[in-house]
Amino acid sequence: MRYRLDIEYDGTPFVGWQRQELPHTVQQVLEEALRICLRSEITIFGSGRTDTGVHALGQVAHFDYDEELDTYRVRESLNALVRPYPVSIHALERVSDDFHARFSACQRTYLYKIQNTRFPPALDKNRVWWYVHPLDVQAMQEAANLLIGRHDFSTFRSSQCQAKSPVKTLDSITVRREGELILIEVRARSFLHHQVRNMVGSLVMVGNGRWTVADFRRAFEACDRQQGGQTAPAAGLYFVSVAY
Amino acid sequence: MRYRLDIEYDGTPFVGWQRQELPHTVQQVLEEALRICLRSEITIFGSGRTDTGVHALGQVAHFDYDEELDTYRVRESLNALVRPYPVSIHALERVSDDFHARFSACQRTYLYKIQNTRFPPALDKNRVWWYVHPLDVQAMQEAANLLIGRHDFSTFRSSQCQAKSPVKTLDSITVRREGELILIEVRARSFLHHQVRNMVGSLVMVGNGRWTVADFRRAFEACDRQQGGQTAPAAGLYFVSVAY
Numbered sequence: 001m002r003y004r005l006d007i008e009y010d011g012t013p014f015v016g017w018q019r020q021e022l023p024h025t026v027q028q029v030l031e032e033a034l035r036i037c038l039r040s041e042i043t044i045f046g047s048g049r050t051d052t053g054v055h056a057l058g059q060v061a062h063f064d065y066d067e068e069l070d071t072y073r074v075r076e077s078l079n080a081l082v083r084p085y086p087v088s089i090h091a092l093e094r095v096s097d098d099f100h101a102r103f104s105a106c107q108r109t110y111l112y113k114i115q116n117t118r119f120p121p122a123l124d125k126n127r128v129w130w131y132v133h134p135l136d137v138q139a140m141q142e143a144a145n146l147l148i149g150r151h152d153f154s155t156f157r158s159s160q161c162q163a164k165s166p167v168k169t170l171d172s173i174t175v176r177r178e179g180e181l182i183l184i185e186v187r188a189r190s191f192l193h194h195q196v197r198n199m200v201g202s203l204v205m206v207g208n209g210r211w212t213v214a215d216f217r218r219a220f221e222a223c224d225r226q227q228g229g230q231t232a233p234a235a236g237l238y239f240v241s242v243a244y
Numbered sequence: 245m246r247y248r249l250d251i252e253y254d255g256t257p258f259v260g261w262q263r264q265e266l267p268h269t270v271q272q273v274l275e276e277a278l279r280i281c282l283r284s285e286i287t288i289f290g291s292g293r294t295d296t297g298v299h300a301l302g303q304v305a306h307f308d309y310d311e312e313l314d315t316y317r318v319r320e321s322l323n324a325l326v327r328p329y330p331v332s333i334h335a336l337e338r339v340s341d342d343f344h345a346r347f348s349a350c351q352r353t354y355l356y357k358i359q360n361t362r363f364p365p366a367l368d369k370n371r372v373w374w375y376v377h378p379l380d381v382q383a384m385q386e387a388a389n390l391l392i393g394r395h396d397f398s399t400f401r402s403s404q405c406q407a408k409s410p411v412k413t414l415d416s417i418t419v420r421r422e423g424e425l426i427l428i429e430v431r432a433r434s435f436l437h438h439q440v441r442n443m444v445g446s447l448v449m450v451g452n453g454r455w456t457v458a459d460f461r462r463a464f465e466a467c468d469r470q471q472g473g474q475t476a477p478a479a480g481l482y483f484v485s486v487a488y
């Protein structure tokens with residue numbers, strides 16, 4: 001029987017989602033809680049990895065278990081077990097056997113938060129990219145529009161990326177100001193490694209006036225990571241939701 | 245010459261605002277930064293104390309200094325000096341000599357955040373009161389309306405309170421739901437020690453159905469802390485702003 005988890009976490013104390021030799025990944029914390037709760041070694045499959053320091057509002061994962069679970073009680077028990085960590089299981093439900101958190105996903109949504117103020121963040125420390133220089137949101141949106149659709153995203157691809165192809169389809173990208181914050185929301189079926197953070201880093205080059213939209217287009221069309229802007233910090237990135 | 249500071253902080257790592265023998269109060273962190281920056285022992289006066297774990301979006305303080313300051317540069321320098329802490333100086337400006345952060349205040353605004361969900365907070369850990377049982381916001385607002393105006397607030401007064409009189413005037417109180425959060429905003433010239441947290445604790449007794457609005461009124465009119473509900477946790481409380 002297959003079960004689906006909907007998970008929120010503060011990425012600050014974790015070395016990302018995926019289990020590895022280093023301690024404190026979100027996956028390890030959840031698998032350890034499941035092991036204690038179900039007295040069984042469980043492997044969970046996330047819809048996507050998140051890097052060190054990246055947050056999730058709606059990460060999705062699945063796992064298999066032989067028996068029918070009282071999902072309400074198991075969720076309560078898991079939340080009690082993960083309590084030392086900033087992790088919360090919003091939902092646990094039985095799903096059909098052909099559901100796969102990663103491969104069934106048809107769209108993923110990420111949000112990137114920039115705090116655009118002279119003063120640093122206090123309550124939002126580790127939850128935003130603090131960017132001091134004024135940013136032109138309209139110019140950023142204009143550049144962002146060039147990214148929509150099916151393209152070679154090599155300019156925004158980490159050298160560590162394991163994807164077979166640099167070609168992806170970006171469904172949407174919006175840049176808007178909300179008080180002191182600039183919010184960049186992107187949607188696609190899937191993303192290359194660091195794609196969102198690298199796109200944001202280059203959009204900021206347009207926002208601060210160092211690049212024109214034409215410069216941004218040239219960098220994008222060069223299909224060369226060397227032509228792109230910096231990688232925006234992990235702290236500003238939120239994995240918002242997955243659509244199936 | 246008198247200067248005003250507008251300050252944001254995450255209260256989690258602090259034992260409150262006011263300087264004391266214990267380390268890590270917000271006042272100490274700011275005074276230490278001023279001492280280094282201005283090479284002078286400076287005492288700052290806050291508009292109000294906050295307890296351990298209570299946050300501030302707009303705490304106000306003032307201090308005196310003999311010379312004319314380049315307020316822009318001093319603010320930048322102070323923010324660099326407080327960087328290890330979740331504290332941010334939003335503004336530093338010269339004010340008239342008769343300005344007093346505490347005594348000139350004519351209204352203070354506090355916000356209390358309750359996360360009303362079965363699952364615990366992750367990103368908002370230490371920033372909300374996690375309350376599992378459903379709360380009736382309309383009933384809470386009805387009870388809250390009884391508090392508006394000039395009253396004896398002994399039922400909501402901490403035994404540690406040093407105020408001369410338990411009589412205060414509450415200007416407004418609103419209870420509203422915003423998604424998974426219940427937000428309680430209160431305004432008054434001044435408050436008794438723990439008054440906001442104690443009012444919230446009793447409003448929650450109405451919200452969860454254990455008290456009727458009439459029970460709440462009886463407790464309030466008893467002018468006796470023993471008749472009140474619990475003290476709501478510090479983590480949900482935000483000192484929002486001061487009007488002068």
